[in-house]
């Protein structure tokens with residue numbers, strides 16, 4: 001199956017919402033889902049396209065002074081996970097950020113302190129793709145401990 005990566009455009013936002021709606025184990029928090037819906041309509045992003053349409057996306061923010069970017073949201077359609085789409089999105093982002101002289105890429109996700117199995121898969125994805133543990137953070141609500149992961153570019 002051929003998958004192409006291109007910039008996220010406003011017309012992709014509904015398809016991103018649908019991907020998120022199909023991943024309730026990861027996007028069960030209503031506020032988070034709303035924040036993600038806002039991000040796909042306002043932040044820089046990439047989408048993966050297969051013959052059925054948008055099959056994955058990521059969004060990021062970029063602190064132009066510090067040379068650090070952060071993945072804010074990322075998801076691959078439930079039925080298309082573990083086929084290399086997340087890795088393709090990430091490598092396209094990394095190439096882009098390197099050209100912009102960005103040195104570090106951060107992501108915050110649910111910490112292993114939460115012992116919630118779906119996010120063990122998420123952390124496994126990031127750790128398999130060059131991210132390393134930086135810090136445990138308590139920045140979200142109680143019951144949702146965060147971990148900061150970082151990758152050098």
Ligand SMILES: CC(C)(COP(=O)(O)OP(=O)(O)OC[C@H]1O[C@@H](n2cnc3c(N)ncnc32)[C@H](O)[C@@H]1OP(=O)(O)O)[C@@H](O)C(=O)NCCC(=O)NCCS
Nearest residue numbers: 026074075076081082083084085086087121122124125128
């Ligand atoms: C996390 C996510 C974006 C990864 O995208 P993906 O297309 O499924 O991942 P890939 O197929 O590119 O995986 C690349 C590598 O990461 C690792 N990996 C990915 N999913 C994994 C899993 N479920 N368990 C263990 N390792 C995993 C593997 O090393 C994999 O390589 P391999 O398949 O050759 O062994 C996607 O699975 C997803 O949408 N998850 C639910 C939502 C989510 O967690 N979003 C991120 C929130 S911060």
